[in-house]
Amino acid sequence: MQDEFLTDVQADLIANFVENEALVEAVRLFIERGIYGVGVIKKGKKHQSDINWALAMTPAWANKSTNPIKTFTPESVGMEVMVKSEALAELKRAFDGMLEFKKVKMSDVVKNPAK
DSSP, X not given: OGGGTOOHHHHHHHHHHHHOHHHHHHHHHHHHHHHHSSOOOOTTXXXXXXXXXXXXXXXXXXXXXXXXXXXXXXXXHHHHHHHHHHHHHHHHHHHHHHHTTOOOOGGGXXXXXXX
16 A cells, blocks of 8 residues: 555655554544544543543533534534544554554564475
């Protein structure tokens, strides 16, 4: 897949990126936060399950002071949940695709016992 649109230099950069699992996870969380808008687990704070990106779009949980103009209908909430869910699924597929760039370490290569 990478041969379709990445140069060799870009493919090497992605391979180096995916070697650092902590960095990959940090970037993933940062992008997910942009998609969710609210509701991701925050460092050092107790996770509250009622603070959820889908719940935040419903009238019962919405913060009208930060989003006073938004009209809430079952259709608009459903469409927004569907669009954000699709974005998260595409993000997961993209990160899974990047993991294919992970370099094979020489210690992982099995020597041919016949030699």
